[in-house]
Amino acid sequence: MSVRYRFTPADTPALRRLPFERMESEGMTRAVLWNRANPCLLDWLECVNPQHAFCWLAHDRNNALAGAVWLNPVMGRCGCAHFCIFRAARADWKNLGRQAVAHLFRALPLAALLAVWPAHYRHVTRAAKCWGFGKPVLLPKACHMPRVHNPARCRDGFMAVLHNPQGGI
Structure with missing residues (x-):
């Protein structure tokens, strides 16, 4: 049976801190916040600032924090998506990621990610x-x-687009 994740908005300061605290405890802060020399909580809070970002927490059936997805609107109805999957859910990354993408398209009137x-x-x-x-x-x-x-320091990057299968609202 496939795990069904529940996505809840990180709509309070305490909820917005949770992913960072988990990143820190799992030693993945630098990998996720790769655009900072020495990432700290303030850097993370800037990334998920509700004035320019949307952030959701993914919880498994036991209400454990499995991951986070955040989005920065880029232009019009296109948003730049970011994902973080925590250790306990890493084996289910395909499923969790697909559900996160579907959630973003349901939650916001997006034409593409x-x-x-x-x-x-x-x-x-x-x-x-x-x-x-x-x-x-x-x-x-x-x-x-x-x-x-x-x-x-700069490194090569990749860029990819995912069109909303429903065409956006």
Whole structure:
């Protein structure tokens, strides 16, 4: 039987902090917040600031936090999607990601989702393909991935689009 996830809005400061706290405990903060040299809670809160982002928490049938999905509107009815899947749900990444994508299209009047990620994140490339995003396009040096001793560091990135199967509202 496939796990059915429940998506709830991270609509309070305490709920918006939960994914960051889990990222920290699982040692994945730097991988998720790759555009910061030394990511901290304030960087995360900027990413999910309700003035310019939407964020939902994914819970499994036991109400455990399985992941988070957040979206920054880009242009018109296109949004830039971001995902984070926590350790306990990682084996179910295909299912959770598909449900997250479906949730975004149900929750907002989107015509398409955009994803941008570092090209060397092969797991993200595999996930984007599985979840229905189109063929990735290489963006040379598009991902600003600063380090404390190399704040200007940039790496190649990929960009892919997923069109709403319903055409958007």
